Amino acid sequence: MIEEAEKSGRPYIFRYRPNNEFTLDEIENSYIFFQKRELLNDPFDSTPDLIDLKEFDINQLFKLFETLAGEENKNLIKKNIKIEELEKTVRESIPKFINKHGIACFSMFPGINMPLLANYSNNHKGLYFQYNIELDSNFFKGLRPMNYQKVLNKIPIEILKNQNDIFKVFYLKQDNWSYEEELRLVKENSGKYKINRTALRNIICGYDCPEDYILEVIKANKQNKHVSIWKMEKPLKHNNLIFNLIE
Template identity: 25%
Template sequence: MQLFKYMPIVTPSNAGSTKAKIDNKMRLASIANNNFWFAKPENLNDPFDCKPEFREPKGFRETEKIIQELSSDEIDYLATQLPGTKTKSDVIKRYKLLYDNGSISIPLLHSFTKRLVQVRMSNMGVLSLSETNSNCLMWTHYAKNHSGICVEYYIPENTRGLDKVRYRQRQPVLSINQAFSEKSGKLLEMLYTKSIHWKYEKEWRIARLEGNKLYSVMNARTLNIYFGINVSSATKKFVKRELGNNFNYIEMRLDRNFGIKEKN
């Protein structure tokens, strides 16, 4: 299937900061090498992205199930809250004792485990793509006011982790137990759920377990490079010099009724 990625690109002389110049080089190098940057949720522009609401556990038995699902690193984190505990069994026994004695409440334990879910979510990687290359708002937001580029990719439909974003009126609500259960798949589903306000983006995502990294996507390839309607001639030359003649370069133009389309 064909999917698109909007990007801000400027010439080195206009990039300003060293970081902007490095970002420019990274974007163009990723296109040339057919690699993709998977961002952590904290770097996405929607403050609700990957942040479900959680229902509190109904009692200690449900909380015990949650602890059983934790990884060794997550158990280590909980053990730091309880000096003298090391193993999963130690943690369960200590929390049970504290709960029975009234020394710790289910809401407090819930806050600990909720934090673990948030850490797990925050470490994941997301690649955001779109079905369209002609959305005026996306050219404005993601391609520096139409002065950047939009890259068209071929992404195989059977790509691991590829799914269409579902847009909802209400923020998803999970139990902590659902969030930690790999079998339910509910936590992963949150990566593909956004507010209805973002529906115009027609987004598809690919998820990976670790974010802020470059990944290759098997059998994916770059098809075309589209220049925004405000892109400078210097930027066009810069992009073509960096990427060479391996791709088709297509300019966008204004169309009727506030539309944008490819030049013939």
């Protein structure tokens, strides 16, 4: 319905995609791909360099081992691992921990934000999805807006005190990206994550989306009887979108 396709604001969010086979596969098989950090378009995005690991109390760490694994195993670890090696292992594990996570990016803005269509939808040749997050609340649990900063501040981490603050790194970006109004979802690993089909509400093709690709979108969308496909007209006025129903 055009009434829903034109809606923005909670519970609606938007995801911009290029006109390629991966996008068609996401439509047909109802999933979202969560990308590795190092493959995102901002080299500073979620960089482990922002983690400032403070000196930590080795004795406190061994107490944690004892709680989790018992005194015997704690003593075994203490006997076989040098303190210097343990600290090195902890520090080296942080980039591995960050890099194994998967990231999916959304926006609060529909197609009225032209730079998003230009940058992420192949210069208006691709499309964008409209989702209703309330129709798969488990999938979208943890969705958060980005924290845009002029200068990216390091995140101080103290083991056994605030180690969960490490997740803040996934939601930091320099403020020259703030035009995206990004919402971000992070999963434990990169890869494909199935989503309830009903959460996808509308598919809006860019005004330069090729006709042959639109036919492929229609084919991929066959199982989504509730999802309408639209094509934008090239805007002639600011903040004025016109959609034409395709199917």
